[in-house]
Amino acid sequence: MFPHDIVYNKDGSTSILFFGVNRLRAPIQSIYFELTLGNQNGDYIFEGMPVTLDEEYMGIIEKDSAVRFL
Numbered sequence: 001m002f003p004h005d006i007v008y009n010k011d012g013s014t015s016i017l018f019f020g021v022n023r024l025r026a027p028i029q030s031i032y033f034e035l036t037l038g039n040q041n042g043d044y045i046f047e048g049m050p051v052t053l054d055e056e057y058m059g060i061i062e063k064d065s066a067v068r069f070l
Contacts, residue, residue, distance in 0.1 A: 003037060007070060015070040016045075020053070022061045029055040 007015045016037075022028050031053040038044035053069060061067050 001033070001035070004068075017068060017070055019066050019068055020058075020061065021066045022063055025063055027063060028061040029059075031058070031061075 002019045002021070003016055004019050005017045007017050009015060020031070031051075033051055035046045035049045035051050036044065037046045058067055058069065
């Protein structure tokens with residue numbers, strides 16, 4: 001998972017656009033991980049935030065492909 005850009009939503013809020021890249025030799029489905037994102041000073045946007053990207057939401061991430069999510 002790679003943070004790519006900030007997205008400005010119609011309601012005035014912001015989101016972070018991430019790319020997920022599958023470099024495995026097999027497709028991936030139903031991913032779970034804990035996200036920590038911050039700077040070198042110890043200020044965090046997310047710290048240990050659980051993220052689930054299940055097959056119903058993301059589909060199957062084929063090998064050597066990428067998906068985007070907010």
